[in-house]
Amino acid sequence: MDIAQIKSRIAELITEGERLKSDIVGGHSTVTGELAPLRVRDYQAFMAFQTKCKNLARLLGNRVEEAKLLSCFTARNDLYWVRMWVGTLQALEDILDKGLLDDLKTSILAEARDDILDQASDLLQAGYDRAAGTLCRCAFEAYLRMRCQIENCMPTKKRPTLGDFISSLYAAKLIDTTQMKEAEAIAGSGNDAAHPTKPFDASKAQKLLADVRDFVSRTT
DSSP states (O other): OOHHHHHHHHHHHHHHHHHHHTSEEOOSBOTTSOBOOOEESOHHHHHHHHHHHHHHHHHHOTTSHHHHHHTOOOOSOOHHHHHHHHHHHHHHHHHHHTTOHHHHHHHHHHHHHHHHHHHHHHHHHTTOHHHHHHHHHHHHHHHHHHHHHHTTOOOSSSSOOHHHHHHHHHHTTSSOHHHHHHHHHHHHHHHHHHOTTSOOOHHHHHHHHHHHHHHHHHHO
16 A cells, blocks of 8 residues: 555545544433433444554554554444544644655555564574575565555566566666665575575575665665
């Protein structure tokens, strides 16, 4: 999902949340004289909206502070939660509309790569060199793919390769010639890890892991 799709999804959820806020029950006096809490009339719609917000939060990742609020789970149908989620969605929309897009891009990209690279590091420490290298390659491809999606420069091929992603980023002037060559070297090492017939040991796995981390941190 690229940034344009994320913006569209946020707008849809805001509309849905506002609709839920407009159809509420409660607020009347109970037998104890207290006011009943305001709640959404349709409990099923309340739970569905909550799930959609959680799915968006999972997509954005833990590094986006606003997304953490969308991850809150409650079985209690209370207007408070809908107001909180809608307000959070509006804050995210504001980030996208007011030129703070780079921060969101960085967060999404960081989330995409770090989970896989952490797994690769664990495998490397356990002595699974080739498996670690293969995961590094997967993390690198995930980064390149998402970067192309975010920057709207996806390759036109139905099944693009690592080389296609690199070429697209270079053509869009998002990486320079030196960075393109670095990316091609990383891709080559990752391909060696993924093919059993190619020699690949712990030292190559360690270098690949370090190179991926370094490249991504410099080009995000």
